[in-house]
Amino acid sequence: MGAGFSADDRLRVTYRLLCVEGETPRDKAEDIAYEQTVELPPSCVGEAITEAVVGRIESVEPGPARSWTAVISYSPEWIGDDAAQLANVMFGNISLKQGIVITDVEWPTTLLERFGGPAHGVRGLRKMAGVEPERPLLCAALKPVGLSAEELAELCYRFADGGIDLIKDDHGLTDQPSAPFDERVRRCREAVAKANDSTGGNTLYFPNVTGPASRLMDRVETARGAGCRGVLVSPLLAGLDSLQRLAREDDLAVLAHPALSGAFFGASHGILPEILLGDLFRILGADGVIYPNVGGRFPFDDRICRAINDRLRRDLGKILPAFPVPGGGIDVKIVPHWIAQYGADTMLLIGGSLYGQDDLTSATRRLVDQIKLATS
């Protein structure tokens, strides 16, 4: 076993443990190490399997607020290049337990190489959008569900005419009869191309390809055929490996949407948002990751948002940095504030706040001008 693996090149997961009465932190860590690998009591596992397969307890130390911090490492051999199995080893069965939060992960080179990260990253997506490094990208959300393909295309035209960098489908737009996928993508992309021709701009349109895995590649082909340069996917709805599949189509960029991910963000049990959205989504292939910004419609705080930004942009082997895409109630009025807070390598997602204004094209243009001014 272990041919080709460095013994030290292990997946090191930091768990914050809350122990109930009668539970010791050491026992709880040992329970995780067995539960996540062999799923048998220690007495039923031979020495060779224990050494090769069972999670290794690297440390157990007192943490903040009566918690404990345990680091458990796993061999990448049992994960391979399988995103489902990666999530399974990190949190599969213990999701059903209590008082366990993944607070940090150290990624082995083996897994970074196998999963490979985004094909474009921050620099590639900038190049695609034709936006210089000095300013953030601006993203608009195409909605609501229920509009016809023609109506959605008209909105696309106005956003593009106003000079937005990127339009992404609302993640609830799938293949509904009101705006079937193929028709929507064709019409929206045409509208954007028409506006680009008229403005000399370079607005991108990324359709949502979330849906049945068996239809994913058909939707990708439709998007590509229509001239789209990227797509949107909700990995927890479509399956984590959808990110990998899309990243392999390396002419297309991939934006990840956080739908359903909030289930993991329990205060005393789950996975920290910066690990799930910041590390995992990036490593699996997202060029940009949408998350609910502080002060919007969702309860993410400043610490979480900054931690996600850091994880998406930090050095991580050969994995390219990805764009943080804060959204979920960013008001156009305080866009300069977010630029100052988050820096230029950010993609600001502006949704309802634009729709709330009378003339979408002018509102978009004012916003784009504001961004350019704030960063000039």
Added chain:
Amino acid sequence: MGAGFSADDRLRVTYRLLCVEGETPRDKAEDIAYEQTVELPPSCVGEAITEAVVGRIESVEPGPARSWTAVISYSPEWIGDDAAQLANVMFGNISLKQGIVITDVEWPTTLLERFGGPAHGVRGLRKMAGVEPERPLLCAALKPVGLSAEELAELCYRFADGGIDLIKDDHGLTDQPSAPFDERVRRCREAVAKANDSTGGNTLYFPNVTGPASRLMDRVETARGAGCRGVLVSPLLAGLDSLQRLAREDDLAVLAHPALSGAFFGASHGILPEILLGDLFRILGADGVIYPNVGGRFPFDDRICRAINDRLRRDLGKILPAFPVPGGGIDVKIVPHWIAQYGADTMLLIGGSLYGQDDLTSATRRLVDQIKLATS
């Protein structure tokens, strides 16, 4: 819009709401109704879209322990036959909020027909296993990860020789070099067939097909080619629609594993286990659903287990009943207790408790005899 839909045939989701200071239950319900559909403030949504798309608040009433109970209904038109979009409408964006638990769902006929449920259900799986309605089925878990295909096949032989009804792969067995999928499935199935020939029995072997969506159908073909009559999948690892894809292969039965599902079981935010494992997994196509039994290694209590059993077996349009498969630390010693508690239409999953005994074949045989005695 709505052609072919009965206006009353809506997905009715009951949410238990916990309001923080300054939040009214009515506002919170309205926020959900918009967030889960149009993702725009009410002022930005026209009348036609509001009527056709926005969730309809059916009721908001005081609930237990200072909570509120809101029923919100959604048109199936925006869901189609798309499992990802079903999960998205029920809990996608609001997963990122707080104080919202899905406690009940009333399924519209339209969605029950589209998703279709299990192909075999309790009666079909009984027939496949050749077990009369008078007794529960017995399932063993094949483990641990790290054994060779040959060693796993040897364990299969012993379980089958002892007369177990069904052997399922551990859900951590994927396609590891120690026991590559194809070799494992072929050897294990051969070993089971050999034991069946010698005992005249009918033990089934269900390999785990969880993994990349792009390899799912290849694994299904391998399993079918080896003579397997069913498979195991972890829907939250592989993508929810994996259940649908597998249920469509209607010569094969499907067991669902709950890995990662525990993320949804927060006390004040999430989805009740009986809804996710009992209703959703069944409707998407599971013939049997594994869950962690009360008193084992996991914190499910008696109420949850009974509620899951009820949901899996209750009348639900034309959807077949599915087997509850309690596991996760069921001790062979108290198997008769669980038969009395849960009734005959149960599949008992016995894992470590069998491995803890010296002679696997004899231990299995004693267990099978015990079951037959307890139900004769």
